[in-house]
Amino acid sequence: MKNVYKKVKKTYDLGNRLLNDSYHIEGDEKSVLEIKKTPLRSEVINYVLKYLNKETKYLEIGVRYPEENFDKIISKNKYSVDPGTENFKNPVDFKITSDEFFNQLRSGKILTREIKFDVIFIDGLHFAEQVERDIYNSLEFLNEDGFIVLHDCNPPTAFHASEEYLYRLSPSGGYWNGTTWKAFYKFRQKSSFFSCCIDSDWGIGIVSKKLNLGNPTKIINPYFEFNILDQNRRESLNLVSFDEFKVKLSILKKF
Numbered sequence: 001m002k003n004v005y006k007k008v009k010k011t012y013d014l015g016n017r018l019l020n021d022s023y024h025i026e027g028d029e030k031s032v033l034e035i036k037k038t039p040l041r042s043e044v045i046n047y048v049l050k051y052l053n054k055e056t057k058y059l060e061i062g063v064r065y066p067e068e069n070f071d072k073i074i075s076k077n078k079y080s081v082d083p084g085t086e087n088f089k090n091p092v093d094f095k096i097t098s099d100e101f102f103n104q105l106r107s108g109k110i111l112t113r114e115i116k117f118d119v120i121f122i123d124g125l126h127f128a129e130q131v132e133r134d135i136y137n138s139l140e141f142l143n144e145d146g147f148i149v150l151h152d153c154n155p156p157t158a159f160h161a162s163e164e165y166l167y168r169l170s171p172s173g174g175y176w177n178g179t180t181w182k183a184f185y186k187f188r189q190k191s192s193f194f195s196c197c198i199d200s201d202w203g204i205g206i207v208s209k210k211l212n213l214g215n216p217t218k219i220i221n222p223y224f225e226f227n228i229l230d231q232n233r234r235e236s237l238n239l240v241s242f243d244e245f246k247v248k249l250s251i252l253k254k255f
Ligand SMILES: C[S@@+](CC[C@H](N)C(=O)[O-])C[C@H]1O[C@@H](n2cnc3c(N)ncnc32)[C@H](O)[C@@H]1O
Pocket: 041, 060, 061, 062, 063, 064, 065, 068, 069, 070, 081, 082, 083, 084, 085, 086, 087, 096, 097, 098, 099, 123, 124, 125
């Protein structure tokens, strides 16, 4: 009986500590703020597809539940890639990893080697090394006027940006952005491409080969420290509102 009492007391104390812990309180508040933001990724993706004003080809890397984004996308040709790690039904065109998809594409095993997509949405495995590979593979198969869109580029706290996907007592609760921001920030140092990040839906990164969406970042963060990102979000990610992004695109259209 004593042991049961001890266990209940320990659980109660732990719960109380978590409820009153400042990191958990801040994590909760920031998650709530983020999920209230609009637009969602689908609206942004549809906006850039429409901006292109032609028959488009859309590719989504990492789909999980198509009704949450893929089904909402308006494009003449849509292609989906997912190995089915999170949804065992996995109703996608290519039930393979993104690496395998691009390898098969390159070797002419699927679709055609010459295919170019207009918008590629990168939302697969959220680890920096994989996201970086997804970016460079996507650039190879992206039309010159196309866009890469990346989800989860703006994690609100270090806990959201953790490498531990399965840890559920974290101040980030069930929300997880992984280390995508590191790949995006690193890519933003390149002068040969243009990029910005819409401040909504956990950070929607946009990359263009030819439209000047913003200059490379000058923020120096060689060890990818979260606190340096946090203190320099605007400059590191070129963080803009959706309205600012739309104005930028409309000005660029005139030239
Ligand atoms: C965050 S979910 C995608 C959500 C979806 N894009 C949306 O907007 O609602 C991430 C998906 O990536 C998939 N995934 C995991 N590893 C992958 C890989 N190496 N290549 C492609 N997809 C991967 C998972 O199976 C999961 O379904």
